[in-house]
Amino acid sequence: MSTTISRQKFLRYTASAGAAVLLSSLESWAVATPQKKLRVAVIGCGSVSNRYIPHLQTSPMIEIVSLCDIKYDRAVNQNNQYNVNARTYPDIDAMLRGVPFDMMITLTDMQVHGELNKKALMAGKHVWSEKPMANTYAEGKALFDLAKSKKLRIWGAPAVVNSPQFEFMSKTIQEGKLGRVSSAHGQYGHTGPNWSAFFYEKLGGSMPDLGVYNIATLTGLLGPARSVTAMLSIVNPERTVDDKGKIKVEAEDNAHILMMHDKNVISHVMCGFCYFDPHGHEATNQTLHSIQIYGDYGNMRLIGYDWETNGVMLDTSWTEPPKLVSTDKGGYVWQEGATRVGESVLKGTEPRINTEHALHVLEVIEAARKSQQTGMRIKLKSKFPWPIV
Numbered sequence: 001m002s003t004t005i006s007r008q009k010f011l012r013y014t015a016s017a018g019a020a021v022l023l024s025s026l027e028s029w030a031v032a033t034p035q036k037k038l039r040v041a042v043i044g045c046g047s048v049s050n051r052y053i054p055h056l057q058t059s060p061m062i063e064i065v066s067l068c069d070i071k072y073d074r075a076v077n078q079n080n081q082y083n084v085n086a087r088t089y090p091d092i093d094a095m096l097r098g099v100p101f102d103m104m105i106t107l108t109d110m111q112v113h114g115e116l117n118k119k120a121l122m123a124g125k126h127v128w129s130e131k132p133m134a135n136t137y138a139e140g141k142a143l144f145d146l147a148k149s150k151k152l153r154i155w156g157a158p159a160v161v162n163s164p165q166f167e168f169m170s171k172t173i174q175e176g177k178l179g180r181v182s183s184a185h186g187q188y189g190h191t192g193p194n195w196s197a198f199f200y201e202k203l204g205g206s207m208p209d210l211g212v213y214n215i216a217t218l219t220g221l222l223g224p225a226r227s228v229t230a231m232l233s234i235v236n237p238e239r240t241v242d243d244k245g246k247i248k249v250e251a252e253d254n255a256h257i258l259m260m261h262d263k264n265v266i267s268h269v270m271c272g273f274c275y276f277d278p279h280g281h282e283a284t285n286q287t288l289h290s291i292q293i294y295g296d297y298g299n300m301r302l303i304g305y306d307w308e309t310n311g312v313m314l315d316t317s318w319t320e321p322p323k324l325v326s327t328d329k330g331g332y333v334w335q336e337g338a339t340r341v342g343e344s345v346l347k348g349t350e351p352r353i354n355t356e357h358a359l360h361v362l363e364v365i366e367a368a369r370k371s372q373q374t375g376m377r378i379k380l381k382s383k384f385p386w387p388i389v
């Protein structure tokens, strides 16, 4: 998954090439940092931290040194529950003044990711952020530029490009096995989280929480979107959630997003918090497909979700039935992003997950909101290195 050169090879290479070698920020960070483990701080010790903390603990290259939550008992509880042996903090400022660390992992309410990520970068920390990495494309791009100016790195979830199924689908398209690709569809929904209000508050919604996976997959497979048209709606205007009781829903719980890519390829994403799915929020053992790609010589469907992949159904024959292929997950799990980029930071290698791709996905989400407000088709300006595989 990691590309470029290993830390050892890199050290040998730079020693021979001398000062003429232009170091990338990761490579130079790895060279300047002799420690054997990357020290990480997790901010936000709610639901998703139950997936991140154990996964981070599987890596011999990573040590969780700090846990932080404004609901302080959550930081303490996670420290005890997972035997982390970290320092615990009730807010980011205290954490940044506390024990030193190298990378912050942001797992808080979506709306505060941007401000927390900025504070971490300003304090000289790398950042892995759950989606979205900021509330707007402009805010995210400013974080990316800030990181570059400080020779730091920031990445945003999701990690869907890491799955072997994404790789298989991308290669199948790139090798022309589907012929000329014209259309694609992605869908992801369930009946919505019931633990926190932020999912339904302004700048929350089903797009940054759920659609973000399909938008990352479809732009990852088909290339950057050039324009977006969308319809968003609120189907359930009131919800009852654990942290605030009865609330008014302010962000879309139903979204249909159309993207125009290069070469007149059109894709569509449908996501919502009001979709019956007996596989629920966990979505395990899903046997139906969630992504479809159509060309004039073949089509393929991703079985399961792009974040919880179960194989690819490939159909390229007029006579043979479609075949289920690429069923090996190769160890991929959706919560691996922070672990993988953290390992890359330590090794000085470039991970497949790309920040400009996450920013592009954020611009698509923002454009979809604008399209809903204005009834207009919205042009996009961002790009990312493509093809990814």
Ligand SMILES: NC(=O)c1ccc[n+]([C@@H]2O[C@H](COP(=O)([O-])OP(=O)(O)OC[C@H]3O[C@@H](n4cnc5c(N)ncnc54)[C@H](O)[C@@H]3O)[C@@H](O)[C@H]2O)c1
Pocket: 043, 044, 045, 046, 047, 048, 049, 068, 069, 070, 071, 074, 090, 091, 092, 107, 108, 109, 110, 112, 116, 130, 131, 132, 195, 196, 208, 209
């Ligand atoms: N829950 C999941 O299964 C899941 C899966 C994938 C991604 N995510 C993403 O993870 C993020 C968190 O979701 P969640 O379900 O864990 O939410 P959650 O409400 O369970 O947890 C969020 C935690 O962040 C804390 N927090 C809020 N503001 C804070 C601040 N300023 N400083 C420190 N702590 C703060 C809250 O007190 C809370 O404990 C979201 O971006 C969500 O989209 C969640």
